[in-house]
Amino acid sequence: MHFQSECSKKNIHQKPILILDFGSQYTQLIARRIRELGVYSEIHSYDMDVSLVKAFNPAGIILSGGPDTVTSDGTPGVPPYVFDMDIPVLGICYGMQAMAAAMGGQVSSSANKEYGAAEVNILEDSLLFEGIVDEVRDDQKILNVWMSHGDKVVKCPNDFIISASTPSAPIAAMAHKSRPWFGLQFHPEVTHTHQGKRIFEHFVHRICKSDPVWTPTNILQSAVQQIKQQVGEDQVILGLSGGVDSSVVAALLSRAIGDQLTCVFVDNGLLRDGEAQQVRDTFSKNMGVNLVSVDASKDFLTALESEADPEQKRKIIGRVFVEIFEQESNKLTNAKWLAQGTIYPDVIESAAAKTGKATVIKSHHNVGGLPAHMKLKLLEPLRELFKDEVRELGLELGLPYDMVYRHPFPGPGLGVRILGEVKDEYANILRKADRIFIDELKAAELYYKVSQAFCVFLPVKSVGVVGDARQYEYVIALRAVETIDFMTARWAHLPYEFLEKVSNRIINEVAGVSRVTYDISSKPPATIEWE
Ligand code: XMP
Numbered sequence: 001m002h003f004q005s006e007c008s009k010k011n012i013h014q015k016p017i018l019i020l021d022f023g024s025q026y027t028q029l030i031a032r033r034i035r036e037l038g039v040y041s042e043i044h045s046y047d048m049d050v051s052l053v054k055a056f057n058p059a060g061i062i063l064s065g066g067p068d069t070v071t072s073d074g075t076p077g078v079p080p081y082v083f084d085m086d087i088p089v090l091g092i093c094y095g096m097q098a099m100a101a102a103m104g105g106q107v108s109s110s111a112n113k114e115y116g117a118a119e120v121n122i123l124e125d126s127l128l129f130e131g132i133v134d135e136v137r138d139d140q141k142i143l144n145v146w147m148s149h150g151d152k153v154v155k156c157p158n159d160f161i162i163s164a165s166t167p168s169a170p171i172a173a174m175a176h177k178s179r180p181w182f183g184l185q186f187h188p189e190v191t192h193t194h195q196g197k198r199i200f201e202h203f204v205h206r207i208c209k210s211d212p213v214w215t216p217t218n219i220l221q222s223a224v225q226q227i228k229q230q231v232g233e234d235q236v237i238l239g240l241s242g243g244v245d246s247s248v249v250a251a252l253l254s255r256a257i258g259d260q261l262t263c264v265f266v267d268n269g270l271l272r273d274g275e276a277q278q279v280r281d282t283f284s285k286n287m288g289v290n291l292v293s294v295d296a297s298k299d300f301l302t303a304l305e306s307e308a309d310p311e312q313k314r315k316i317i318g319r320v321f322v323e324i325f326e327q328e329s330n331k332l333t334n335a336k337w338l339a340q341g342t343i344y345p346d347v348i349e350s351a352a353a354k355t356g357k358a359t360v361i362k363s364h365h366n367v368g369g370l371p372a373h374m375k376l377k378l379l380e381p382l383r384e385l386f387k388d389e390v391r392e393l394g395l396e397l398g399l400p401y402d403m404v405y406r407h408p409f410p411g412p413g414l415g416v417r418i419l420g421e422v423k424d425e426y427a428n429i430l431r432k433a434d435r436i437f438i439d440e441l442k443a444a445e446l447y448y449k450v451s452q453a454f455c456v457f458l459p460v461k462s463v464g465v466v467g468d469a470r471q472y473e474y475v476i477a478l479r480a481v482e483t484i485d486f487m488t489a490r491w492a493h494l495p496y497e498f499l500e501k502v503s504n505r506i507i508n509e510v511a512g513v514s515r516v517t518y519d520i521s522s523k524p525p526a527t528i529e530w531e
Contacts, residue, residue: 012039012040013214016042016210017058018053018061018062019061020048020063020064024067025485027043028348028520030092033188039212042228046066046079058087061082061089062181062203063078063091063099064095065149068094070107071108071109077101078099083103087180088181090183090203093149099181100153101198103158103374104158106153110151110152111150112150113148114169118145120165120173122142122370123165124163127183127202128173128184134194144195144284145188146186152169160176161175179459216392217526223381227348231256234337237263237327237332237339238250240264242278243390243408246340248394248397249339249341251398251399252381259290263290264294264325266325267295268296268300268415269296269300270413272434292409300415303320304317313416314412317415336376338378340379341380342383344385409453414427416529416531417430417456419459426474429510429512429513434454437478440501440502444495446498455478456479458475461514478519480492482526483528503516
């Protein structure tokens with residue numbers, strides 16, 4: 001997979017870095033760190049075919065960490081072509097161990113995993129470490145790093161030197177004497193390694209000699225040219241959900257092809273307070289995008305009637321969406337392209353799913369899964385971008401900060417935040433409570449400190465007393481989490497006073513609610529959403 005745009009004035013993909021993935025949970029972080037330095041990077045499986053590697057023409061290769069041990073037979077190894085290509089190579093954790101094993105070094109397994117912050121002593125200023133130090137103590141140059149490993153290299157391969165060590169990992173970094181090949185036992189990609197960014201900077205800018213051209217301005221310019229070239233005079237339709245990805249696609253396509261774009265926005269009645277209006281205002285009023293807006297709340301609520309199963313609800317919402325989207329798009333007779341907000345992690349995940357490396361926990365419904373008989377060609381202008389890059393592009397395109405940095409919202413919307421059967425009455429209560437929670441988070445400057453926050457409607461009644469009157473009303477749960485990747489999450493430790501204020505406001509201001517609870521479950525074992 002290589003998306004090089006021939007026509008871009010500045011080739012934003014020039015001298016890219018290839019990341020060969022051995023299955024580490026941090027692999028995507030490596031790619032993001034490299035791109036933050038202005039250099040395009042792609043992640044591929046460690047057994048990527050050599051012909052594809054050559055077509056990608058990397059300026060350097062990074063071997064990621066991974067859960068295996070090179071001391072067992074049949075575990076993933078470094079493909080031999082890596083060392084024949086005459087380009088720089090950086091092995092990280094398992095990547096370093098696999099590199100050592102491939103070149104005649106020795107790796108040993110240990111039952112005790114070293115996990116957490118560590119100090120390494122720099123022994124040799126290899127090109128990678130030159131001038132980088134956190135502290136000098138007793139003439140020792142020290143780096144604060146993050147370790148997460150069981151195995152370690154116990155003998156360097158021939159022609160390698162030990163460039164850093166710790167008491168528990170005497171070979172914490174190694175470097176070849178004459179070739180640009182490096183190994184790090186620690187993880188420069190995580191922020192706990194204080195100088196990780198500088199280590200990568202040395203690797204990509206100095207050692208691989210890749211220039212910083214992967215910037216939001218250049219990405220925008222290149223994407224506009226590529227879209228124009230791809231679409232020509234054709235008409236394009238886009239299902240706009242109001243989420244970040246489809247919003248950025250809409251703004252980008254509008255910039256590239258103007259009137260040739262028509263957006264279809266389906267209000268499923270399960271959106272947040274004021275959301276439908278915000279979508280109409282931003283795109284139709286402010287940006288002049290052709291917008292077909294359909295209020296289909298009744299269709300969705302009717303289809304969801306008496307269905308309580310979360311997966312069935314997701315399927316129904318997905319099906320009704322497709323039906324309505326299809327009806328609307330059939331009215332646009334000459335559309336040739338269907339635009340979608342697919343982003344790079346989706347591309348990586350679907351590649352992993354094909355090889356059986358990913359498991360599906362919930363059948364995530366996203367706008368855009370349309371039937372093949374629609375015979376539209378797919379246009380996916382965000383396929384190369386990570387979420388943070390999509391957001392930066394959105395700002396570059398002039399979208400409001402609030403829209404671009406909004407917490408994620410699931411495709412089925414409030415449909416999976418109303419437990420069990422979905423009713424209009426419940427959705428209205430939930431919208432009001434959620435608005436209060438989010439407004440208070442913003443007022444207390446906590447909104448951007450948590451990764452996702454929302455209310456959940458529990459269709460159980462609980463007794464309360466307001467004034468002298470006994471009440472018997474519903475329960476609202478508040479959910480707020482901190483996470484980097486949404487795969488694991490910690491419940492946010494919001495201040496008690498803050499929670500008290502939100503709870504009082506919801507009970508006093510939202511008719512139908514007599515009790516508010518705070519969800520203190522982390523993921524795993526709980527998921528972020530309740531359904
Ligand atoms: P969970 O609940 O699986 O959520 O821990 C992880 C992230 O995924 C979002 N989510 C969904 N997004 N369709 C979506 O588009 C869905 O069906 C769906 N279910 C969960 C959730 O909001 C969180 O950000």
